[in-house]
Amino acid sequence: MRHLALVALALFVAACGSPAPEGSAPARNAAIVAVDAAPGSVAEANWRRFGDNVRTWAPEFTLDLRTGANAGTPAQRIADVQAGKVQVAMLPPESAVALVPELAVLSAPGLFASQDEADYVLDRVLLASFRPLFAAKGLRLLDWIDDDWSDPQAGRVYRSGVIVANKDWYDRLTPHDRDVFTQAYGSAGQARSDSRAAAGAATEADTVGPVSDRGAAGDHAALIGQAGGQSQQIYDRILQGRQDFAAQRGGTR
Helix, strand or coil: CHHHHHHHHHHHHHHCCCCCCCCCCCCCCCCEEECCCCCCHHHHHHHHHHHHHHHCCCCEEEEEEEHHHHHHCHHHHHHHHHHCCCCCEEECHHHHHHHHHHHHHCCCCCCCCHHHHHHHHHHHHHHHHHHHHHHHCCCCEEEEEEEEEEEEEHCCCEEEEEEEHHHHHHHCCCHHHHHHHHHCCCCHHHHHHHHHHHHHHCCCCHCCHHHHHHCHHHHHHHHHHHHHCCCHHHHHHHHHHHHHHHHHHHHCC
């Protein structure tokens, strides 16, 4: 009897005095989200919608949405999300490229002939292509942040930031909760649509023609060589994705 009593007491002390193990419910159901979003901006509205979606689709989560100065600099966000201090972070294009150089391929002039083509290739082809590269940095690539077109009169350079999650944290989520955090920002295209409307994004009628028509192939080769890594493979997948998009539209690219 005395032996059983001592065992029971030891178990009680362990239960009360030990911290919760990693991956337990309190840790798994709390998420800090650090993003760039100026007060009153469309970006802030998109992230507020993200928070509302998470709370609706996964109400067991406690979400701490940090914006502006509270989110830290892009470099701090990268370090914090890699260390697991932050669960989800938004990185602007320049910071994303510094982390995964192959993303520079997206800034090749004239790479995409229209927004619809770019959206198709980024969503249907490049998310899967870039996820292993982010995984090597301890991150899960969740979605693109649409920065739209830069300098449309000078060859249409496409820019896109990224939303990333700490990979260890993401991997411990249930399949349902992984889907929640992957889809909550985009809201089935609403975030992209609102961002472009606010920016006065160019219409398809303003887009440029194929790369071959602009003589940009040499510039692309130089950019691919500078970015290195798997840039050529990424570029080849983009070309195939453009062909697939054209085939769906009944044309050629």
